[in-house]
């Protein structure tokens with residue numbers, strides 16, 4: 001599974017893709033920028049169109065550049081994406097992957113009618129851009145079957161090699177009126193099955209645990225700005241664990257590492273920790289931000305590799321039980337893994353097994369995982385539906 005590292009034009013540091021940077025991560029194979037950033041700064045937009053995105057960002061050709069359309073920003077600010085400007089940008093700046101100019105985000109709280117309207121408007125856009133390299137977007141939602149039917153009924157859309165999937169973040173995080181987990185998994189399983197052979201990209205996957213879920217569902221790529229957003233709030237990620245707060249910045253609160261976790265951080269071999277150690281992770285200002293962000297992305301890339309290796313070796317099932325210490329997500333991962341095993345073995349998951357998994361799952365959450373929304377970065381991810389570039393305001397704090 002490809003991890004696409006979300007960047008922000010406001011601050012391109014740490015330059016994790018740049019071999020000359022102390023924060024260089026050889027594992028970075030793809031980055032994502034948001035059209036919102038270019039829309040806001042005409043000079044940058046023009047420069048990127050003149051020399052192309054790769055040269056503009058100093059990203060070598062063997063690293064893919066994904067473009068996000070900034071749908072969330074435009075829906076909440078200007079109302080509508082300037083389609084012609086977006087088309088011109090795609091044409092001249094030449095990203096390696098780019099979605100339709102705008103999709104209409106259905107939040108779980110919306111009524112069915114409102115969700116239908118979002119679906120119709122998004123599908124209209126998918127159809128308007130069906131004949132070229134624009135990646136269509138569909139939403140994990142209560143109207144998923146209608147999305148699938150609409151894609152299936154169009155020869156051009158059916159022939160697309162890639163599909164973008166939105167909507168998983170608010171649903172997995174138990175936003176008000178979120179779909180039951182089982183339904184989210186069923187949605188994803190169904191999409192994976194119907195669009196077998198297509199590359200599925202999942203928007204906005206930030207934590208290590210959600211990475212497990214995406215990998216178990218055979219998603220091809222995920223993007224994340226979480227490594228930067230967390231770093232800006234003084235948070236570091238740990239393999240298989242939840243987030244830990246290592247630097248006090250402003251009003252952000254979070255759980256501090258325990259002794260064992262400090263030991264893990266002390267022994268970390270990521271480039272940032274190798275260069276700047278714990279003082280780097282704990283630092284304020286741009287230095288601390290760069291250390292934490294680099295560390296976080298390194299953890300995500302390593303976790304993805306490890307998951308892949310374990311799944312291929314058939315040892316994932318015995319590994320994740322000890323590896324993942326986040327009890328809330330672990331039951332979800334358990335369910336996803338069981339579903340995957342059934343899918344791989346081509347066996348139908350019988351209702352009894354499914355029900356047992358679901359009950360165990362819900363019990364582990366005390367019926368609800370709303371407490372997840374108490375975690376600032378998670379709430380943030382939910383509020384912004386995990387869209388890249390949607391929120392970098394906190395970066396300003398980190399840099400000053």
Ligand SMILES: [Zn+2]
Nearest residue numbers: 268270273295
């Ligand atoms: Zn590190």
